[in-house]
Amino acid sequence: MMTCAEASPLVELELDGELDARSVLELREHVARCPTCTRQAASLRALSEAARAHLRRFEPPPGFEDRLLRRVRPRTSRRAWAGAALGLAAAAAVLVALPRRDALVEQAVAAHARSLQLDHAMDVATSDQHTVKPWFEGKVGFAVPVRDYAAEGFELAGGRLDYLDGRPAAALVYRHGKHLLNLFILDADGARDAAPAGGNVRGFSSWRWRSGGLRFLLVGDVSGPEMEALARRMAAER
Amino acid sequence: MTGAAKFGDFERTIGPHMGAAYNLARWLLRESADAEDVLQEAFMRAFRYFDTFHGERARSWLLAIVRNTCWSFIARRGEPEEAFDDERDSAAVLPLQLTPEPEAQLLRADQAKRIQEEVAALRPEFREAFVLRELEGMSYKEIADVTGAPIGTVMSRLSRARRELQARLGGAARKASVS
Numbered sequence: 001m002m003t004c005a006e007a008s009p010l011v012e013l014e015l016d017g018e019l020d021a022r023s024v025l026e027l028r029e030h031v032a033r034c035p036t037c038t039r040q041a042a043s044l045r046a047l048s049e050a051a052r053a054h055l056r057r058f059e060p061p062p063g064f065e066d067r068l069l070r071r072v073r074p075r076t077s078r079r080a081w082a083g084a085a086l087g088l089a090a091a092a093a094v095l096v097a098l099p100r101r102d103a104l105v106e107q108a109v110a111a112h113a114r115s116l117q118l119d120h121a122m123d124v125a126t127s128d129q130h131t132v133k134p135w136f137e138g139k140v141g142f143a144v145p146v147r148d149y150a151a152e153g154f155e156l157a158g159g160r161l162d163y164l165d166g167r168p169a170a171a172l173v174y175r176h177g178k179h180l181l182n183l184f185i186l187d188a189d190g191a192r193d194a195a196p197a198g199g200n201v202r203g204f205s206s207w208r209w210r211s212g213g214l215r216f217l218l219v220g221d222v223s224g225p226e227m228e229a230l231a232r233r234m235a236a237e238r
Numbered sequence: 239m240t241g242a243a244k245f246g247d248f249e250r251t252i253g254p255h256m257g258a259a260y261n262l263a264r265w266l267l268r269e270s271a272d273a274e275d276v277l278q279e280a281f282m283r284a285f286r287y288f289d290t291f292h293g294e295r296a297r298s299w300l301l302a303i304v305r306n307t308c309w310s311f312i313a314r315r316g317e318p319e320e321a322f323d324d325e326r327d328s329a330a331v332l333p334l335q336l337t338p339e340p341e342a343q344l345l346r347a348d349q350a351k352r353i354q355e356e357v358a359a360l361r362p363e364f365r366e367a368f369v370l371r372e373l374e375g376m377s378y379k380e381i382a383d384v385t386g387a388p389i390g391t392v393m394s395r396l397s398r399a400r401r402e403l404q405a406r407l408g409g410a411a412r413k414a415s416v417s
Contacts, residue, residue: 051372058264202375
């Protein structure tokens with residue numbers, strides 16, 4: 001039986017996702033019986049939610065990334081980069097124009113995190129793309145393009161039906177070492193194709209693009225360059 | 239590695255985290271005019287040290303450099319921030335309040351909106367821990383890596399930050415109990 005003195009410091013750990021599963025159960029058991037700890041937990045949760053909802057995330061002014069990288073770039077290589085500068089400026093403009101954390105990306109990241117926590121990443125667990133593809137038939141309103149990238153180190157691990165934006169989405173799960181990645185696929189609702197754009201939300205990197213009438217969101221916690229390479233590879237093929 | 243190849247590598251590694259770097263600098267410096275200068279210095283340092291970066295978490299690596307550059311800048315600026323002594327101050331602060339008044343517990347909507355100014359008013363050690371946790375979603379370990387503090391210290395700073403915010407947002411009536 002846990003006492004208040006034992007439970008109280010753990011409430012914050014649970015809120016921060018730093019408590020092991022066994023202690024979470026013991027803590028919840030205590031909190032359920034203890035009005036003081038229930039109040040403390042609710043108060044901390046409310047504070048955290050208020051912070052996430054109202055705390056300002058300062059966005060860099062337009063051109064900031066480009067300006068700074070240009071100043072940091074070593075002089076000897078500036079000539080080589082002069083040609084690339086135009087492309088860089090264009091890329092920076094795109095980054096500025098897109099909202100950094102739009103609602104769909106937020107949802108995709110949340111769905112990704114959920115899939116890791118619940119140990120329920122896959123409804124159909126197989127590396128065989130010819131099994132995964134038909135599994136989605138009748139579950140989402142489009143044909144799901146399924147490809148394996150084992151040769152690049154991203155092995156298809158399976159698929160799952162998820163919900164984004166209030167409707168069914170196909171989630172393809174890839175394994176990269178110990179990491180799992182989710183590729184969410186939704187109907188693009190007639191939106192034009194768009195090149196991959198990357199961002200970072202709560203420690204996960206996300207890439208999104210549109211192609212062939214579908215919207216793709218890739219979410220994972222592998223390193224930035226690897227994610228980008230994979231996203232570009234995927235976008236080029238679909 | 240040639241300069242251009244190194245720079246390309248550098249750009250790909252830190253590019254995705256420049257927004258987080260800017261956000262942290264703004265929260266620490268509180269002045270947008272300073273942020274760009276300080277970040278330029280931080281990125282130059284990062285580029286110089288990039289050879290020692292071995293592909294561990296790029297965000298923590300970059301934010302640690304940004305954070306340290308911000309703190310040096312604040313010290314140079316001679317800001318009258320009272321130095322916080324974790325050992326001395328935490329001991330006095332951390333008896334957990336087990337029975338706070340119920341009315342102080344839940345935030346009303348108008349109070350929640352004040353959170354911006356109240357977080358800005360926190361001591362910088364608390365402010366950075368809270369912002370890294372709530373806005374960047376960093377784990378204790380990651381915050382420890384960025385701030386160079388032991389995990390236990392991170393936990394007590396975060397806890398202290400929350401208690402101060404609860405008190406300040408929970409109504410003026412309880413102001414006295416924390417300071």
